[in-house]
């Protein structure tokens with residue numbers, strides 16, 4: 001009698017629970033959810049995220065999504081609560097529409113403190129970004145005496161002597177690893193702008209420390225999967241001593257953080273003493289433009305909103321950590337992306353002496369000329385505005401960022417609650433939605449033969465130059481589909497800075513040297529959020545061009 005009472009109670013309960021789970025985990029997502037109307041590239045996607053997680057785990061996400069969009073159209077459902085989109089219109093809805101960033105970005109909280117890149121919520125994010133966005137605007141960059149002085153040191157005293165030395169009889173046949181060199185040059189630019197030239201990384205000259213630093217940076221790659229995609233599982237495993245992230249990755253992160261914190265603290269101390277103990281560095285090469293702007297921004301926020309500021313417990317109470325967190329993000333974001341773009345750009349230039357000659361001819365129209373003078377220096381350096389307006393130089397840079405999209409992976413955002421429309425579909429709030437430059441840049445309607453590096457797509461097609469008829473249409477298409485720096489409120493903060501330092505470096509080199517491939521083994525890019533050559537290297541040899 002007692003047994004039958006127990007089964008009378010448990011059986012219906014268990015059956016109800018099973019029915020509920022079947023409805024919740026299978027029937028609702030695959031039949032009743034509004035997302036069920038969206039095509040799935042694999043039968044499991046409507047009930048499980050395993051298909052997309054597996055592609056991510058194996059470093060195949062970009063290619064897998066590309067194939068999915070080719071077959072199933074611009075909006076595909078890649079998980080029960082996840083969409084991938086690949087159309088300019090959907091990108092506009094999501095990224096210009098100000099959807100919040102997904103928690104995926106919280107891995108980029110350095111020192112446990114958010115930065116502009118990692119802030120999820122619009123309000124916090126815009127307060128942070130506003131503090132520094134003016135020093136990264138095109139007009140500020142083109143006119144900054146500090147940046148001009150920093151560029152002079154980096155190009156004339158660090159880069160050109162090294163390239164010239166590589167042309168000597170003993171070094172010439174082996175060439176130099178330009179991937180490492182360009183990451184170093186990009187780091188020297190961004191770290192000078194953040195900390196001032198005297199505290200910059202000086203990676204072009206400090207090759208052994210640069211190698212060590214790049215090693216630390218590289219070993220972390222590929223190990224973000226568990227922490228970013230499965231954060232709760234990852235935390236639970238760490239608690240029981242089964243942390244899926246290897247200890248050397250934590251050690252590398254700690255060392256990179258300590259490196260930046262030391263430079264950041266030294267810069268803050270310098271600025272606190274400036275005008276009292278220390279001579280003012282303002283507008284000189286040693287001006288720490290970005291840290292200066294950040295400190296002023298945090299102080300202004302405190303004066304304006306005090307303890308009511310949304311940033312009170314972070315940026316205001318943890319000012320020095322916040323500065324270090326923000327700057328670490330800028331130097332990490334700035335060095336690899338720019339270094340990778342320059343590597344692929346020089347790789348393509350090295351395959352065509354005709355294109356190198358045409359670029360040199362264009363560069364030599366500049367006044368002052370970027371030719372190396374008698375002292376082995378380019379003095380003065382080309383005017384930034386004039387340089388920016390050179391059509392061929394602009395075209396080769398744009399095509400490189402299109403074809404190789406150094407930050408080309410999916411950029412996850414969260415659909416706002418309660419729901420929104422993306423294209424023809426209703427999307428419930430909380431759904432993870434992403435687009436990627438990798439995919440948008442392979443849209444054949446805007447970029448025929450998208451795998452081909454073809455700079456002529458961009459010639460005479462700048463939105464700021466007046467065009468007519470057909471050209472105007474295609475001009476809009478190529479620029480509308482270009483997403484190398486993302487778009488909307490979360491667009492790259494450093495896009496103008498990156499375009500400026502890439503153009504200046506290419507001008508300084510190709511006005512004076514030709515480059516030739518020595519070893520391009522492993523040049524094909526990795527499939528990742530930030531891709532890079534598989535070998536992490538490209539060996540080129542340089543030859544000095546005679547007076548023309």
Ligand code: HEM
Pocket residue numbers: 116117118129190329330331333334335337338341401405406407408410411412437483484485486489490491492493494495497498
């Ligand atoms: C060729 C070089 C570069 C490329 C291709 C690039 C690309 C991008 C892309 C695609 C994003 C959006 C990422 C996302 O939302 O997931 C981004 C964001 C960002 N980038 Fe860059 N970037 C470059 C250089 C730089 C530099 C030099 C800096 C230095 C300040 C920088 C700082 C940032 C920051 C702070 C964000 C976050 C912006 C926000 O959330 O509002 N980037 N970048």
